[in-house]
Amino acid sequence: MASIRTYLQSTIMSKVIMALSGLAVIGFLLAHLAGNLLVFGGPEAINKYGQGLRDLGGLLWVLRGGIVVAFIAHIFTSIHLKQRNASARKVSYANTQPVNSTFASRTMLISGLSILIYLLFHLSHFTWGMVSTKSFNGSYILQDGRIVHDVYAMVVADFQNPIISIVYIVAVTLVMFHTTHAFSSAFQTLGINHPSYNGLIKKAGLGIAILFWIGYVSIPVAILGQFVK
Amino acid sequence: MKLKLHIWRQKNAATSGKMTSYEMDNVSPDMSFLEMLDVLNEKIIERGEEPVAFEHDCREGICGSCGMMINGMAHGPEKLTTTCQLHMRKFNDGDEITIEPWRAEAFPVIKDLVVDRSSFDRIIASGGYVNVNTGGVPDANAIPIGKKVADYAFNAAACIGCGACVAACPNASAMLFTSAKISHLGSLPQGQVERMDRVINMVSTMDNEGFGGCTNHLECEAACPKGISAEYIAQMNRDMMKATFTVR
């Protein structure tokens, strides 16, 4: 018998790693969305939340480490499996008629890699402050007197730039597409398939994908439309 | 009916092939697809050319040998049907039909529309069996099995190994086939002894034969002439997860 390591490299177990890491990223995106929506609560709400995250200290680094590991695992397994799958059919058909597959399911690697490129821009923008240093370095005085990073002013100032907003909306749209296939697919990969709840999983995946789109897109739209200033 | 056929012609495994077009007149809507090809071959033979090679045996939808890609769909446009059970009434006068062999590195083309599916045999040989004591044949009902379990196992056992799942899958994955074989035995009491070894061995043979992985497009389910559900793939995944951490 070979070792666990060999088994983990099998098509099935690689896909299991991809599903677990992808679900972790979906969980992260749900939490991230809940935090971001505090922008509608005004500067005090979101800046206090931002400071609250920083106050987690070591725990924040554990969470950050976890999400980075999930992303890396997800990207590596996706590329490893894509290579396998591409080499399983080298001569393609003159004619193929898709029946059950969807646009989203056939473009997962493209949507995923585009999200990755956007993610690097997003981090250098809002996390590392390499895109707009001026708005990144603002500070805000909380009601309790603490001086904290002014997340609110940064977000509002930067999304007033239509290019930043449009690129963001495109990226969120790709996340939506990716999620429509990803969520139910992950359950199937993890062996969670039963006629009595498959419909529910499908609907939940669609619901989360739409929630991501409406939730994340509402922020730049509100800022561009001057509802949030 | 008048038809224009575009058929993949390839002399043997060593040469490269190409699509060749043939005109057909007077095709009866009552012919099966294979009978239509028989008529075409008679004409080709009369012209002194090499007939189109295609595989067939039972011609009643149970042996699984008549696989071919018809207009981009495994076994053609009719659901739950093998090529031999597909009839020309499914097509219209004047149609153009493309006919190609299964495409997968694990199914190399032998000639024209005939591919080598022995990779499936090797998957079966690596675990698609149960060990039983020699001696007298055991009574059929010696081990009671509930109706639901029997049905579930039987639906998986309906697989005829035709390869349509591989052909239809964008990744040329053999997971529907392999999972049907694994789940058919793994659902029954007789299959428990080797259950964990079976999934490990059959999955690794499947991977080593060069089939792709599952990305849950579920094209296999749509193409399967026996209507086998991707539920069995989920069961295989569960068994594989368990086996990865428990097998000795």
Ligand code: HEM
């Ligand atoms: C960072 C770049 C990303 C890349 C390169 C990528 C790539 C992929 C690919 C190729 C698949 C396989 C699709 C398939 O099986 O058909 C996939 C599945 C998945 N992705 Fe991503 N993705 C990325 C980001 C994301 C994000 C942001 C999320 C969260 C919304 C996510 C969640 C998932 C989930 C849950 C699956 C399902 C796994 C399964 O089918 O079992 N991915 N990803």
Ligand code: FES
């Ligand atoms: S010839 Fe046997 S299934 Fe078609």
